[in-house]
Amino acid sequence: MEFESAQPSVVKSIKQRDLLNTWLRLYARNQSLPHIDEYQPERIEEEQPDLVYCTVDARQQPPRLTIQSDGTRMSSAYGSSGKGRYLDEYLGARLAPIVMPVYYECIARRLPAYTIANIDDVYGRIVAYERLLLPFSESDGVTHIIASLKTISEDGGFEIRNLMRGSDQLPIPKLRTIIDRELFHRVPGRIPSGDVLEFG
Template sequence: MEFQSAGPSVVKSIKQRDLLNTWLRLYAREQSIPRMSEYQPERIEDELPDLVFYTVDTSSQPPRLTIQSDGTRMSSAYGNTGKGRRLDEYLGARLAPMVMPVYYECIARRLPAFTIANMDDIYGRIVAYERLLLPFSDDGSVTHIIASLKTISEDGGFEIRNLIRGNDKLPVPTLRTIIDCDLFHRAPGRIPSGDALEFG
């Protein structure tokens, strides 16, 4: 599975960018992924319906991801809750080969991953499924991942219930990236040090 190289600007959702910028601020201190306990975005409570928390066991190959919480929107999209289950088992044989490599790449690269896939709801409306994965480490290896999952339709309304499992067509990936460029958080409206403007 091929992944493009991207910077933070690939993420268009304002709320997902806020989550990513908080991660980048922590990463920039030592150029290493942060601890889970350090990650405290503002207004994260508002985002909890779209977030899924995983623990990661890298002692097995491939790594084992276990769902620790289940965003209510994800439960609706998949048709049932997955808390306490392994992600590959929860996804099932049809979806796991498409989804798990994104998580494995995030773990191997120790960097955020961002993907977009298109799918149809039960009424045939196209829905873009935007996934942002943020890795965390408590012991040197990746021990946790937070996934932010957004569903957007240009048609406006759509039916989220059973969105991912509710039809015979698999999601169609349109973008797969690892965010490995510009790994710093720049406050808007500031000129970074070293890039001072010269007037001749």
């Protein structure tokens, strides 16, 4: 599976960009993965329905990811809660081959991953599924991932229930990236050339 090199501006959602900027501030201090306990974005409570927390066991190959909590929106999209289950088993045989490589690349590169895929809801409306993966470490390598999952339809309303499992069609990948450029947090509203950087 091929991944494009990208900078943070590739992320479309303002809220996902805020989550990424908080990660970048922590990463920029030592150019190393932040500890998950340090990660405290503003208004994180508002984002919880879209967030999924996973632990990573990299002793196995490929790594095993266990869902520690899953947002209500993910539970609706997949038709059930995944808490306490291995992510690959929760996704199932149809979806795991196209979703798990994104998590594996995030783990291997130790950098954020951002993808967009198109999915049809049960009424045939096209829904863009935007996934941002943020890696964290408590020791060597990636030990945790926070996934932010956003669903947007140009048609306006759509049916999120069973979105990921209700169609015979698999999600169609539109963008697969690893965010590996401009790994710092740029202060908004300052010098247009971007000369002012924030590392704190």
